[in-house]
Amino acid sequence: MDYNAIALLMFATMLLMMITGQRVFGAIGFVGVVFAFFLWGDGATDMGFQAVIKVMRWSALLTLPMFIFMGYVMSESRIADDLYRMFHVWFGPLPGGLAIGTILLMVMISVMNGLSVAGMAIGATIALPELLRRGYDKQMISGVIQAGSSLGILIPPSVVLVLYALIARQPVSNLWLAGVMPGLLMAALFVVYIVIRCGLNPLLAPAMAAEERARITWSERVHLLRAGLLPLFIFVAMMVPFLNGWSSLTESSVIGVLATLLVASVKRKLTWRVMHTATVSTLQITVMFMMIITAALVFGAVFDGLGAGRSIQRFFTDDLGLAPWQIMVLMQLSFLVLGMFLDDTAMLVIVAPVFISLTKSLGFDLVWYGIMYTITCQIAYLTPPFGYNLFLMKAMAPPEFTMPIIYKSVFPFVLIMLLTLLLVGIFPDIALWLPRTVLGY
Template identity: 70%
Template structure:
């Protein structure tokens, strides 16, 4: 059987297993192991999963994964993140759309503490959403704000998705995180501009706090909330500044972040036994899940390398079909949008990474830059009907008065903004690449 047909059979089998509800790592790992044994027998085939496991165990930056997840859950479970929203509520409330703008800022900081979009969604839906609705904000506006803001969690460092991409693409995690900072901040700024302009044109979408509500908050209370709200930002700075300057390695910075968050929870007397136990359990569960997925993806990629399928597909696109590298890249991004209607970001990456990452490299594109493109495209796919991941998370967490139709309608303008951000990063790669180039050359 030709190798191209074997590769197609592997993909179709894996997709069939996923559609039947199998776990992502189980489907990918089973196809990889079965293909290796059938192609190379017991001797050669058994070496592939073993080699993948050894690569995983030897990858030192993987230690950052449990550290950052633990830091995020400590800050979330100890309610330190709640102080952030109270601060934005007081300081941003007097302007039209101010609370929605503050919610975007909250999501950026939550992303910088956790690295997972689901954490921002949970905090936004439980803390920000009820308050915004109570203050008379339009339900479509605030639903879109929370969904769009929470998606920043997979782009702003410490992004767990970029850690996974780094392992599969064999790229430095530190460079990928630095590459995600400015595109993430740029996207957040575009969200803020849209909210400010929209609420300026239609003030009823995001009314300002009433005069009597503003008078009830004294200057001393404002300053107290400012200090409490800046604590998470200080924790993020304590780990990222030494890393950017070059004083610490990435793993050391992650340990600083986890320890600083733990000590902050103790000092504020919020580190109870329940908070500690929940944080540890969640950290262990998510870390193990990602390790299994990375292991399966490495095995699958090794089989693909052995088949030479990537070279065959490259020849198909560039020589037989005559497509330009940029057209191939755009088609790849469109395929992510299609897959995002029924798969999450992790599944999308591990399914196509063995094919796309070597192809992107062969076409002459920068893999650090492509990691940012992939992540932004995944953010868009998260919010694309009919089965966008964030859409159903919001439906599960939102109050009954917010319908699925409201949720679908709320994300359209924010998806347009995210597409604009994607186009900007594609057209101007320096948006993503200048900071890692500056730090690592220095």
């Protein structure tokens, strides 16, 4: 059988196993090992052990448990409560004000951790009950929490961008800075949509009652503004030493953990229960990441050994004779389709190495492409049938949040993400201006 046909069969088998409900790491790793055995014999079974060794040598992966732990400490200690109260007081009088506050809360949470799951946990435990109590439309609630939490993988410190930096051999500092402006742009577009949508139909998101507004004094409003200093303190403590070269990426992630623990201690919310839950949850998520990465490395080694990457490159550039921007559009469309079935880690380790080399050969900037890829991952988090955030929302929300409601709620926000992707694609300086200004990239 032709090697290209074998590579296609590998990919189709992996997708079929995932559709039937198999674990992501199991489907990827099983297909990789079985095909390696039939292609190259007994010696190929060592590829799994080699992948483990390769993962152990990626020192930057030590940042994963640190950022995950930060997110869970913030979620379990509920240090985001005051932040949400601040946004509630300042934006509550507006139609959709609490939804706007939820998006801004997610921006704040994003600068304190690098994962979507922490934002989802905080949104489901803090924002969702309050939004329901105030009569917000369930579809609006679901869309706002899911879209807002996805900002965590674009705004630094993003774990996805750390993984991309490892694959693309690009400085993490450049990628983190490149994610700032697109992340804030996307958040701003979310807010604009909420303002317009709730302005047209105030019943979707009722404003705070006049009598409640009257009970809130200006001294209380000013006092609550201090809650916004917490994420700023954690962000500065972690990022300043890293961007100035005083600490490595791993050391900065440890500083971030210490700053988060300090904040929780000062607020008297660092309990044994918080530490236990955060530690156990961190271990579970970290092990899941490592197993997916290890399995994907095995699959990728076999896939690349078949010459699939070079075949794809020849197909685009020689056989089809497409212009570079046409190839870029096709790559992004393929990521959007794959995102309906794979999570961002699996896509990154399996497909991204092929597309990264193709992007480099076409003359595109790899830092810019990293942001394009990450925005595509955000869209993948929200697109049926296997969007990661869709299932998290169902697991965390009350029973009245049915899957049809959850599915329908994300489409306006997916369109906004696609608009952001288009804007960053047309105007690369949205992503590249900040790293060029700060680091001279």
